[in-house]
Amino acid sequence: MAHPSFSRSSRFRLSILSLSLLACSAARAQQAPPQAPAAVASAAPGLHMIAEIQVVPRPAGTADDRYRHVDAAIAVIQASGLRYEVHGMGTVVEGPPEKVWPLLQAVHHATLEAGAERTLSIIKVSSSAQAGGPRVDDLVRKFRK
Template structure:
């Protein structure tokens, strides 16, 4: 399963920096041990569904716990019923031609 997640805290940051709340979410992802890639507009995480569903909740709550007044988390999910069709970050990236 792949998820692409974007957190939208209000305010965006605080005295620790403009991305302090987003960085709190990324720390949760880092500590999960799952494969991930941080991008300019969100983070993609790869792993089993039973790990990713709770992770989405944890990172959403981490933004609020870091001091954001509110947070809107946007998630896109790619999951297949059959492992033969399951995509990985590296499979999808290999399909891109420049």
């Protein structure tokens, strides 16, 4: 049921806006991806990124292997050579942005390649404009037993 504070015309305008945004997103996705400027790409080494990814494939696995599609995503992270921590609701990865960004895409696609009909990835990213930046250990050390 719609929220009572939204009138029928407001809901209609929001629906039209949502459809317009969806159409723009689809059109943009069909275009070639933009290339990073050379100056930005050469400045990336030394920068550090922390990312958390949660994949939600449908189905999550098969009758024989309940989490097969999720496990395929984690295997891609394990093979990356980057530092990572698997948690119950997602996996945290850290490293240089030029390695983390492609890894996030590969993790998303791994679920589909493993046989999922569809997948949703929820990604959180933290980075700094300065070299270095916090590490996962820096952020959670005082909370670990």
